[in-house]
Amino acid sequence: MTEPAGHAAHQSAAGWMAEAKRRGLFRVGLPAPWGDGGGYADIAATARALTLESGDPSVGMAYAVRQIATRAFIGEHGSPAQKQRWLPALATGEIIALSLAVSEPDAGARPKLLKTRAEKAPGGWRLNGRKAWVTNAPVAGLIIVIAIVGEVEGRKRFGAFLTPRDAEGLDIQAGDDAGKHGKHCPVVLDNVFLSDDALLPVDGDAFTRLALPFRTLEDSVGLSVQAAAFETLLAKAATAAPAEADGEIGALAGFAALIHMGAEKAARALDAGPGREHHDIATLVGVKNLNALALERLAVLPGGGADSADAQRLFKWFALMATVARHARGVYQARLAERVRAGAGSTE
Template identity: 40%
Template sequence: MNPSPPDIAARVDAWFAACPDPATDPLPGMAEAGLLDPPPSYAAIARIKAALVERTGLPGVSSVWGGRHLVYRHFLAAGTEAQRAAWRGKALAVAISEPKVGAHPKLLTTRAEPVAAGIRITGQKAWVTNGPSAEAIIVVAITAEEAGRKRYGAFIVPRGTPGLSTRDMPGFHALRPSRHCLLTLDGCVVPADAAVGDPGSAYERLALPFRDVEDAVGTFATLGALRYAVAQLRGTPLAEQAEALGGIAGLTHVFAAGAEALVARLDAGTLRTGDATLVGLRVLAADLLDRLRTLAALLAPETPAAIRLGAILADLDATLSIARGPRQQRQVALGEAALRLQVAS
């Protein structure tokens, strides 16, 4: 059963009251507030993400909290009962992308090979979200090549495994307190039962769909940020901007309805790659960001509201910049499909 909005608000309020510095470390108080047990659905994860951002103005808090639950729910759904029991409620991350090549399956090079003690993994991963704080990282690695096509497996690599090391990813300092890392696997050996899901199919069955899972649930972090931004405008001298504010409020409601539809399809198993609603919400978020920037420019820059609004808008901008290329490709594909329909008609 999904937690209701009042239940979510009560949990988030209880956590916030017990957490001394969410911008540095959001974990204190989360277990006591019941936020570390895996939520029952993607919709529950999404709604709590929105509540966390709306309460704190920190999308990175929802990334720290939500990342562990998304990885557990998506990847370990393909795992064994023993794996789910062992890692329930633990901080997990996933490593797919690699330096300079991103997540393209033809270009990845990290390999996993059988050895007497289990599986040896060698390679380097990049942009591992929450990797620095994860208790284990699920690594996607090549297990075989057939007729020039790489086959992939996914393997649970606990922190402390010999040969595993991390360092902060340079050049990206937004979305605090979430952190990204460069992950090096120098002959890391894990037992054979660390493999998750069917051997050889991890990329198409787990890694590829995960982007849509992240994007669909991530719309709620954006929703929480939009609601927080609108709240900062209350009580400011913008009475003459009622029409502009009304447009933002109305479009935020439209965004919320689209986001709810996405996670409903995700929980039902009917969300398709490149879902048009997902593309549309990304475009709508960019439009709302521009509208909010226009109003923010009317505020005296030294006021607390302007400072808070500037910070959340910067985080929204950073959120929309992540994986911009692949997401633009999906938008282009949607446009090309629309053109084909127009020609056919």
């Protein structure tokens, strides 16, 4: 893994992505010969390092989402031709941002409610629909769009389309966030034509094979970013705390260590083998809940350090992350509850 070097913070997210390109960090976690041949644990470690160095978890998440999507969608499921076309530019940073477009207005990522559709056309497909909450879309050079490609016995079938930013009819509605990394915005597809070679070869099963596992991949790798953000927040709040708060600061430092250890464990589980059965759901749920409890205690740490502008910015980021994928987290917890009720000796 290529490690981020020491570097002054306080530059924009765009500046950090340019720095990641300069350091060769876009090769991390991607398959050889284009990447370093590492895994998701390497992506998580690099995202954590970028978060600590920048002091901004949106930098770490923007990097993580880019690398995860590149590896999981193109590196693991792309055809040889698709890998050869896209991975060199993604690994070098020629394409500096990649986005995944699944969720839709008033539907979230629930497959029964998704409406974006791809209709077969001579030589390719015509895509129409609207996507919401597309991370990195304001700067994305490539967007992977999940769209309905048909129905079988009343069940929707989904494809994943590699959609270049300059595709005619693609409207990235970035507004004031145009050119900003780590931002989210709607994307509209108005009769966008894509050739047949833009469709990832997953036989109409893109939602089950790609979109659903991606949620767990992003959550698991994102734990390392959350761990780094909590450590940053704790350090800011502790500087203003009186000496009598040392006991509580020490307890919070213990929480931080456990959160970091759990985040590393969850990321390593992703590299154990293909398939969602290898994702460490118990650790994922445990770390997220421990982080939430630790944040509650940190918010009332004496001294007012948690009220500073920098600290409040981090609290707002955590609050935003808590609203993302609530349904998925509920599913994880329900699955663990089933194991407990069944008398399973372990939640692993």
